[in-house]
Amino acid sequence: MSARLRGIAAPALGAALALLGAGCVDGDYNRRRIYQEPLAESVDALTVGTSDVGAVVDSLGAPLFVIEVGLGLALAWGWEDVTNWNIEVSGPIGDAQGTVRYTSETSTIRGLVLFFDEAWRLTSVRRGFLGDLLPKRLPPRDVDLDISAKSRDD
Amino acid sequence: MQTPTHLLRAAAVLALGASLSGCFFSKSTANPALPPEAVARIVPGTSTADDVVAAIGAPNEVVQLGRRSAWKYEHTVEKQAAVFLVLLGLRGVDTQADRVWVFFDEDDRVLHVGTLFQAGAAEYDVPVF
Numbered sequence: 001m002s003a004r005l006r007g008i009a010a011p012a013l014g015a016a017l018a019l020l021g022a023g024c025v026d027g028d029y030n031r032r033r034i035y036q037e038p039l040a041e042s043v044d045a046l047t048v049g050t051s052d053v054g055a056v057v058d059s060l061g062a063p064l065f066v067i068e069v070g071l072g073l074a075l076a077w078g079w080e081d082v083t084n085w086n087i088e089v090s091g092p093i094g095d096a097q098g099t100v101r102y103t104s105e106t107s108t109i110r111g112l113v114l115f116f117d118e119a120w121r122l123t124s125v126r127r128g129f130l131g132d133l134l135p136k137r138l139p140p141r142d143v144d145l146d147i148s149a150k151s152r153d154d
Numbered sequence: 155m156q157t158p159t160h161l162l163r164a165a166a167v168l169a170l171g172a173s174l175s176g177c178f179f180s181k182s183t184a185n186p187a188l189p190p191e192a193v194a195r196i197v198p199g200t201s202t203a204d205d206v207v208a209a210i211g212a213p214n215e216v217v218q219l220g221r222r223s224a225w226k227y228e229h230t231v232e233k234q235a236a237v238f239l240v241l242l243g244l245r246g247v248d249t250q251a252d253r254v255w256v257f258f259d260e261d262d263r264v265l266h267v268g269t270l271f272q273a274g275a276a277e278y279d280v281p282v283f
Contacts, residue, residue, distance in 0.1 A: 025241060026243075027241060027242045027243070028242065028243035028244070028245060029242065029243070029244050029245070029281055030244075030245045030246070030247070030281065031245070031246040031247070031279060031281035032246075032247045033246075033247070033248045033249065033250075033279070034249045035249065035250065035251060035272070036250070036272055036275070053257060053265075053266055054198070054257075054265070054266040056268075057255065057257075057266055057267070057268025057269075058266075058268075060268075061253075061268060061269060061270035062253040062254055062255045062268035062269050062270040063253075063255065063268065064253070066217045066219070066224045066226065066255055066257075067217070068217065068218060068219050068220070071220060073219050073224075083281055118220075138218075140218055141218075143218070143220060143221050
């Protein structure tokens, strides 16, 4: 190492250690994996209007959510595999203490939601972010009243 | 013989780095495991809700589907591994599940059983870039 380089490296290292010692710099690199995506070829093999709930769970396995939708239902799968950076720098700014934080983290839980009609036959397949796809959950209720009301609406 | 100064400095930096680094591993689970052989005893068209409870116990969730219903069973495993270096932490979290959904008709007879056994695939994985 040249004398000039040593002259630069030593103060830089000293500054880095001083920042670390003071708790001024904190960085982390994370990987988060949650569940697994259903096989694309299994999803592609499903047929709208023909595949039923039994065929779908046989092919894709147990979903993450089962949600009642009208007189039918939706089956939802969700998964995530992301890496992200978090860096935080803090220190005095004048008389105050300041902190700057950078994160590359985003909510990226991907989803696959399959919708079924009253006969539990597949009506549509949707892909995207799970939070955008999930239908609203219905509260528990009197089934007979609910079904007769929906039949009148139809 | 006199040790060169830059070697002493490098050794000091390495020693400091080592003293400031660390690592950890953790494993956490939620809900009891779902033995595949117990799940296999649930037969669509034959088994009833009582049979399901006898085989794998009480569900984690019950969903009303009109007059029909679905029961959810889930066992999750989360493994975390992390290495803390001088200025940087590397951390990996992997969450996987064994999951079973049992669908019932309006007479509480099993219509379908959906299974997924992936909890064993959870890994201790420290990311590198």
